[in-house]
Amino acid sequence: MISTLGATLKYRSLVGTANQASKVVALFSPEWTTVRFRFHADKVAKGPVPRRFGYEEKIFKGGLLPRTSYQDKRLPIPDYKPKNSWNEKRALFGQNDYIDILGPSNEITQKTLHPTQLLYNVPHWLRGVKGNEYQVLLRKRKFVQKEGYPITHPTKWAELNVRIKKLYKYLNTKTKSPFWKHA
């Protein structure tokens, strides 16, 4: 029925002027019947039927790659520089970590060097320290106060104290158990 309607509407031409009355053909009439004249099989036989009509595939399937307007310069891609696995830092990584086992000990006290004493690249108040933010900041404040930090870094000192205060209030009013149990 729909094809009849389509056929009717498609092939019916508007004749005459607007003044003339045009007959509208009814969707149904006992005088005529619809006949299928178009079959999907014929369409398929003609060639591949487009799938996902209207869909634009964004994957590159072939053809020329995009070209820039200039031919002599390289495309902007960072140069690959492989890391040097054998520079001094990497080659000797881990040296002296077992100095308390393999190193010499004091003859009288039997004390050795500990690897935490050799963490030169770590801030001195963080050497051998593990803790959550609050604990670490408290320790920093204890160390740094004696070294003139309030004079040399007044803003950072103020921020440090503000942060400690906020964490104190948060940990004591908003968390039930010690903070590290939640973490």
Added chain:
Amino acid sequence: MLTATRPPLPIISSRKLAFPPKFKIPRQVWVSNMDTVEEEKLGLIDLHPEVFAERPRLDIIHENVRWQQLYRHVSYAHTKMSYEVRGGGRKPRPQKGSGRSRHGSIRSPIWVGGGVVHGPRSPKSYFYMLGFNARLNGLRSTLSAKLAQDDLQIVESLDIPTDDPKYLEALVEERGWGPSVLFVDDHDIMPLNITAASDAYGHYNLMPVYGLNVFSMLKHTTLVMTLSAVERLEERILFHLNRNDAAEATAKYKLSSV
């Protein structure tokens, strides 16, 4: 090429082991020279099985490597919280009337450019201390693995005739020592020639006995030790294995103890 004049071989034929093992057989290794490119075996010595012939425990080795990588790591990743981000003190628009959503500050976490709520706060240290015996056994396991896999070479001393880097390279290639070699001596000031020669290569490294560690032993393919280094290493490890006052050394790490 200089040819070394030596007394009749073998120069070294025996070695007295401290804390002699009762039910384990000592392992024997050749002692070679560094004077010539071609290998000359100078003798055969015993190695203590409790240091060099322990069954290698891969889990302990892994624990040690992980500890070495992590205990010195500090993360400096840092994000600002709402109150730390610059600005955002004023209410952007009145509570009611504009028809838009209500806000109190332009730096609240739901805004672009606003603060991060539970982000990283620097500095964060990943420090922890592996147990004394875990580290001791890590050393024993790695040394045993090195010996078992033919990656442990004993030399008389690290004296080489020239400071030419090519000499060292030729020596290592001739003997089939791995691409990377770790030379270990007892004293921390090494002979001049080998220091100059190995300086040209990043993969030939010198280390004193107290600097020896699991990570370096695994990073370098071959471990070359001098006789004095072996003596010192064995002495230290056996001392810790057989001491009866280890309570303080093996105690849990406390910040105040160091």
